[in-house]
Amino acid sequence: MPSYTLRRAGALLPVLLVVSIVIFSLAYLTPGDPASTILGPEALEADVQNLRDSMGLNDPFLVQYFRWIWSAMHGDLGTSYFLKMSVAQAIGQHFLPTMQLAVLTIFYALVVSIPLGVLAARWRGSFFDHGIAGFTLIGLTFPSFVLSLILVIVFSVCLHWLPVAGYRNPFSEPWNGMRYLILPTLSLGTIYAAVITRTVRASVLDVLKAEYVDSARSRGVSESRLLFAHALRNAGLPIITMIGLSFASLVSGAVVAETVFNIPGIGSLLVNAIQRRDYPVAQGVVLFLTLLYLLLNLLVDLLYGLIDPRVRLSDAGAK
């Protein structure tokens, strides 16, 4: 295992390098530039060109790339064209809310989906199962921005329980901070809860047919334990993967919720950066996400070994 982990760590640099090239090329290919965004709708092309020049945006591709990657290797991801701060600072500032939201969302999704998925598998074909199926399908299909609006209308506008939008750091003001995070969590979590519920259900169903479940049952192991200890653990690989994936997509993909709830997260940082052509930020965020995902997936892969002893990633493929 340690050697495996080391080998994975060794892959870090090449992957980051390749991603950096890809992302830089994408940025280069994408039309438009920060200069035209700064100057606004009625600027003349000549002025835009001047600003581009002074921002160094007209240098050849390779010059730009090496300048960027060189300083990136020295730990400097550059400075945002718009945000009056370094990219590292921007990521640092926007990562915290995203992280909090992602953790809460996954937590909520798991709390909802694991019991539902397991029980739906247990009583498959029953009214309960149908109910869950209906719920998950709607959760899957209902666009999350619509759900967000409905939640806001109900809980903020009608009931006045929770704030409409915004973000306060729960570490500095716990109660208030949480209040701001509840609705985003609900609206984001529902779709993940739906996906994970269905994954859990499908995986557990696969497992419930196994004889060791009968065998454990014959030893007087209670039904709930059978489901939540045996079946769940056996179905663990896809579920853990699903959780890992959900977490990953929450970090970068919560843009819609972040926009509706006006949360300054990584997702909206990235999308804003792309829209404004704030390339240093977009590139920095993508590199950061790559690093994050590499670590996240390493963690998930290591968990595989813990969950299913037969899986040996260190020599997967040995006959």
Add this chain to the structure above:
Amino acid sequence: MATTGINDTNSERRRTVAFRAMRNTQLIIGFGMIGGMAFAAVVLPHLLGLDPQAVEPLNRLKAPSLAHFLGTDNFGRDLAARILAGASTSLRLAASVTLLAAAIGVAVGILASFSRLLDHVLMRICDGLMAIPALLLALALTATFGPKFSNLLIALVIVFVPGIARLVRARALALRSETFVEAAVAMGASDLHIMGRHIFPNVLSVLAVQVTFLFAETIVIEAALSFLGAGVPPPAPSWGNILYDGKAAIAKAPYMVLFASTAMVMTVVGLTLIGDGLRDLVDPRSGSQPEASWSKRLLRLVLPCTKEGA
């Protein structure tokens, strides 16, 4: 032997795919729903003389009426016409994205589970791809190749593949250590055969869930992308952009979102039914199941996913 009363041909027939497909209510209803949708999208607009593009701004956001039986959108366009016309765009896109992504994802995931080296390389590529934002990809593609359907397709497929691949790989890794896979190895089956005959059917259940999810996701993401000029070009309708326009007018005309979502939910339900039905077809344990009571079967018409694999 303890078995009696069944002759050879009869029980063989009982197991043939065609025979079981015909008796698979879910499959039939699922295909019915999707087929009906497609049919309506193709035929109804001509039949009713609906034009999804005819604007009438003075008549915008009107509630359902005789003239516009689903009401009008924010340009005064007939919503029914747009939802029907949007069906073909959205369904085509979602179907091709999910099919492609699933095909590539499954291939990558299974391959990765077969070789340590490939696993390392493929999964690292996936890790990298996961971080690439669909938006940037779509914008860059659109810039390079012009606003085309295929850009959107490529961008979304690239973005979705890593997830599917990882999920499939997870299941495949567990399967690799099953004795029946070893048995196939022992009989000299090629890796390809093992992947196709043993690993693939066993990853289907997890895959099916992901595929329905991506199907719905594609429709919504398309909206976000076309908003930024990287999606379906205006004024062509898609369910995604109907939803987006509807969101802005949600207080005034909630039915826009309602109808578009209903169309989506119906599609996804149909899809799930097909998925579950297909699973019944490949999954053995569906054969000896006593016939469900008719009330349950009736219920299945309304709600999907009964008796998976049972």
Add this chain to the structure above:
Amino acid sequence: ASEGDTLVVGYGPQPPSLDPHVTTVIPANTLARNIFETLVTLDEDMKIQPGLAQSWSVSEDGRMYRFTLRPGVKFHNGQPLTATDAVASLERWQRYSLPGKNVFQGATWQAEEEHTVVLSLPTPRFNVLDTLASGIAQSAVIMPASIATAAAEKPLTQYIGTGPFRLVDWQQDQMMELQRYEGYTSFGGTQSGTAGDRTPTCGKIQIVFVKDESTRTLGLTTGEYDVANPLPYDSITEVQENDALKLGSYASTMLNLSFNQEKSGFFRDKRARQAINIGIDRLPILTAAAIDQRFFRLNNHLMMRNQKQWTTEVGDTEFNPVDAPNAKRLLKEAGYDGRQLILITTRDYVEMYNSAIVIQQQLQNLGVNVKVESYDWATFVKVRANKEAWDLMVLSVGPKSDPSQLVSLNKDFPGGPRDMQLEDILARIRKAATMEDAQDLYRKLEGWNQSYVPSVRIGEVDYVFAMSKRVQSIQVQNDLILWTTRLSN
């Protein structure tokens, strides 16, 4: 929720830059005017009033302006305002802004003593003061000399002005906090437009940047924001039905349909442009763009209706004939062969997108094969700069202090017309020494405009905002004027 005397404004997305010298983005300039101030300013009748310059004099030949700065004015960093600061700022502005380049070509700025700024022009210009006063795009604001020189062509990084509010906190993309500047020295006179007394009553203003427009409305409804600006048009009914809220609006932009005359052929033919001009029906287009009649109006002129000094009746009667038969005939005469024309637009400006969709349908009905291409803003800019990429473009343009600055008439602007007569008129306007001369020339320009049809004028669109009833006496001039606002409890 706003406590005490904090005004919370749910604002649109954060503008890309707050550097008034360079950006043409209107909200950037109107937000910045809380922090930065100009030498002269406009009252609600668009008349020139003293600003940082408490008085000025013009030489006989009209080539020299002498501004006397208001004494005792301090920048937010405590430094006193001097003529050197003004000169440095205005020189930067002159070098990098479009009006600066246009109107002040060849002009020089000089600091005389501590409080006198001298402007020397090569030729007299009628529009010197108007240009300096305009606070809507690339405004000529004054900042400390050190900052102006350091920034040069790069966007500003420090926001230190003399305005009624000081920027105390700016969380990027999230919110901006403006605090009443206790050391503020106000302009004299009674408050009117951006002129007169500017001493703020609110202690603090929080500008919360809310990208999502429904969220802005909802936040206003629950009282999280005192003001929502801009308000989506579809929320108007909702606000009107709510007793705790009230509505406001300000004239904002003009919608234009520009032709690309550079791309081989078609729209070089005047008949083709004419056909479109008479063929389309502007009311539905404006309805799609601004929904409610109260918030849009037809305007066939180059300047906005509320710019009283630029009024004319030229062409009013023939405007918007919606004459499809003639349009079709003209098209045929121009030799339209059914080829596909590209209409570009962007969703970043809703009114542009919405008009484009309706225009496309109307042109389609005239038998013109039009394809709409909608891009995000940055791409849009790139595409419109490519002469081969488009035929028609919907553009919303902000008001300009005088016709010579209209970007849609600039030959260097994408789709800008290239016509000798136009160049001639514009050159003469620029050189016009008096307002009367300029107005005469403007009428000429309008005449040319009606006959040449460089672009299709569609109309003006207002932006709407809404506020809770406790917000009092809020004023507008191209956007909210925040320092006039009072909060009642």
Add this chain to the structure above:
Amino acid sequence: MTLPLTIENLSISFGRGAIEAVRGVSLELRSGEILALVGESGSGKSLTARSILKIFPEGATVSGRISLTGEDVLAASPSDLARLRGAAAAMVFQEPSTALNPVFTIGWQIAEGLKAHGICDQRARRNRAIELLRDVDIPDPQTRVDYYPHQLSGGQKQRVVIAMALALRPALIIADEPTTALDVTVQAGILDLLRRCRDELGTSILIITHNLGVVADLADRVAVMYQGRIVEEAPSTVLFASPKADYTRRLLAAVPLLGQSSGKEDFASRERLILEADHLEITYPGRFGRTSVPAVKGVTFDIAAGEILGLVGESGSGKSTIGRAVVGLSPVTGGAMRLFGADLRHVKGKSLRELRRRTGFVFQDPASSFNGFMTVFDCIAEPLRVHRALPSAPAVRSRVLELLDQVQLPSDMAWRYPGELSGGQRQRVGLARALALNPEFIVADEPTSALDVSIQAKVLELFKTLQKELGFAALFISHDLAVVEEISHRVGVLRHGKLLELGSAREVMSAPRHDYTRLLINSVPVPDPAIQAEKRARSVA
């Protein structure tokens, strides 16, 4: 006093009555009694046993009444069931490989049953688990308690399953083929253990077995099942002495007896060697820093063309490991192994697949060796299809049906799925699959352990005939010494990963040189209650 178990008129069917697996079975079990249930493979024994704990396969229709210490099982609530299961009656499942959850350590799984019945202290549970493992003769229980099932040999898994059943000292033990994967010495130990349970705790035992020696050794009473019905029920002494039912008589006649088979000629021709193992060593790598497990330690043997080598030995001694190494499923870590002259450590890709084509493999645990998504037909046809051995679909079809027929399965089984078969039926499907390609070499790991002796006899007959016709060589791994004697030319005895002796079948069986071999032969139970009782008395003395 209520009886520990009564079954009244139990019927079980599948597919709306299309398959009637159990037809009106009635049984009674008195306290402290050992009842053996024997019968043809597929006659419904396992289903009957499982119904006692109300554990049915998907899709079963059940009628009848079962009462367990007076409680009606079929009508019991889930919580009552949970209470009864494990404590009132515990079950040893037929196929241990599938009865253990692969992702939990065996210690955890044993402890789980204890916890379910109220033993709260974690340390106590662990100690008890170790103790139980020691009871069933698992070597080195302190370490093994933390092993995962896949790290154990077939026999070890079986013993773990038995340990689990014993954990709560239930009033009734239902043991479905509890000793099939055990060598005779360990089997004797387990039988003793069961008997002790009965003697000391008054436990009643329902034992299902094909080994009539075990029946003779242990059972007070015997019930014989045939085609879903009980055809005969009698005290064991009576049954062995005077069987009444036809089937019983056939069964008793088919019992292979050690030392009675004619035996094979020594196989002289050693010209063409099929398999050579040269100081073969196989070590399983350890997980998470644990020490690695040496399973085979320097074993040397060879198999000539046409020769059958029987491999017997202690459970866990490395027999399966050697067998699996032949097809490359376990890693050769030392020494050399050559198959058809090719060194297994170096062949790869196509040539390796070719070697595997020429080799048939029967897995020790048939249940897990089939893909649940494929019909029996597809399972058997798979090797044919993989190697495109037959030109057309009809040819494949007739070959598969032929194979089914050869292993005594009716052809309509072809359209079932492996999960719908009985243990013995599955095992025969496994055999049919191994034979499909007419291999030149067969590795058969306990190929008949789950078959009743009458079917076993037929299968062995088939094996012999085919061997004569096709002249394949075989590595035949079995615990049944009589079977090994009957079928093999030479026999190897394995213990602790070392080959103790290797010689012609007759030599080894009649004149064993090694003590362990002698012990092994002596421990074989004889299918005669009187002789067994006598033997036992002697060994105690």
